[in-house]
Amino acid sequence: MNKYDLIVIGGGPGGYVAAIKAAQLGGKVAVVEKEKLGGVCLNWGCIPTKTLLKTAKLYEDILRGEEFGIVGIDNSDVKVDWNLLSKRKDKVVKKLVSGIYMLFKKNKVDLFEGMGKVLDKNKVEVNGEVIIGDNLIIATGAKDNLPPIDGLETVLESGKIINSKGALQLEEIPKDLVIVGGGVIAVEFATLFNSLGSKVTLIQRSNRILSSTEKEMVTTLQKYLIRKGINIVTDTKLKSVTEDGVLIDHKGEEKLFKGDKYLISLGLKPQLKGIENLNLELDSKGFVKTNERMETNIKGVYAIGDLNGKFALAHVASAEGIVAAENIMGRDSTMNYNIVPSCIYTFPELASVGLTEEEAKEKGYDITVSKFPLAANGKALAEGETLGFAKIISDNKYGEILGVHIMASNATDMISEAIVAMQIEGTVYDVAKAIHPHPTLSEIVMEAAFGAVDKPIHI
Secondary structure (H helix, E strand, O other), rough: EEEEEEEEEEOOHHHHHHHHHHOOOOOOOEEEEEEOOHHHHHHHHHHHHHHHHHHEEEEHHHHOHHHHHOOOOOOHHOOOOOOHHHHHHHHHHHHHHHHHHHHHHHHEEEEEEEEEEEEOOEEEEOOOOEEEEEEEEOOOEEEEEOOOOOOOOHHHHHHOOEEEHHHHOOOOOOEEEEOOOOOOHHHHHHHHHHHHOEEEEEEEOOOOOOOOHHHHHHHHHHHHHHHHEEEEEOOEEEEEEEEEEEEEEEOOOOEOOOOEEEEEOOOEOOOOOOOHOOOOOOOOOOOOOOOOEEEEOOOOEEEEHHHHHOOHHHHHHHHHHHHHHHHHHOOOOOHHHHHHHEEEOOEEEEEEEEOOOOHHHHOOOEEEEEEEEHHOOOOHHHHOOOOOOOEEEEOOOOOEEEEEEEEEOHHHHHHHHHHHHHHHHHHHHHHHHHHHHOOOOOOOHHHHHHHHHOOOOOO
């Protein structure tokens, strides 16, 4: 039998990072993965969708060419070749996945390919072979939540209903796409296919899309998406899904929406198959309970990523994996869930970290809210991307930054400045005094900080 310091079940962004980190700290590590290293994020989620979104944005920019002084482009003849785009997406994914396999070899992590079955906290069976470990990290992720909707199973069999993975495997761009759900995945795919020419309807249960995201950013984005032609229907109750379409109750009135494809994105539920023997303690929603050290109720067993239900984000899974690996290898390590960035890859992008204005008030903080618009930023004007702003929520007692929310073309990159500032308990005074390069979009963060201290310079 093979004996290890650590066995990791699942090779996604949590599992593979945990394995590499533990190996770097001197541990003998095995990973059990039933499909491909990289998990959903790399193979069927984060990376492929962002590859497609890059082309969609480039396509939009080309159609705007005359606005930037480029003439001679016949917009009626410009189109996206879905097959070529899909091949590029696959190429990007393949390169990154192969890189993880190389990292496993470099760090001497043993990979067992197959469905793992946990016999007990120290034994895992894979393809009839039993491997033994002193510690166990469960990183089996989550799967689509498909509630009991009338007609759903029948239409699933027909192939008209797809999930996010199915959207990446389409043979052609749908002419009419109906998306059920208003979360991050739903809105990103709405952005993608709207830009590529699909007629998109997005059906959301609550009164706005992205219900957990900073309200002003979402309100601004929602209005913009509607102007771009996306039909956003909120305050709905889903009644049935059939070959004829998606039937909803919209404010007391029944409405039917038809499409070539129906993308269902209604959240996640934990993937517990193969780990039943552990009898892990679960929360009210069925996710595995963990503490700040990523420990479960069983000594030596850790749970990371989507499985624990904290945040369904790849970067959180990776951070949790490092915390778990460090604790296993003798370092005291904990997760800080108060400074978790959220990124949404729409046009423009949305990025947040920390508290919203409403949350800060609920917690009893005496706050200042400072906002600076992209429309007053030179780089944004030069790039023709002026929709958006930076907003800082700060505590009046010390000027400590409690939350930052950015809506801009590269907001997902810009938010890292705020994360670092908050990690070291930085203040708005620190950010305002930090010299930001000109011309850059990052200046809007500095200007918002000046606004929290006194007044911004350029408005």
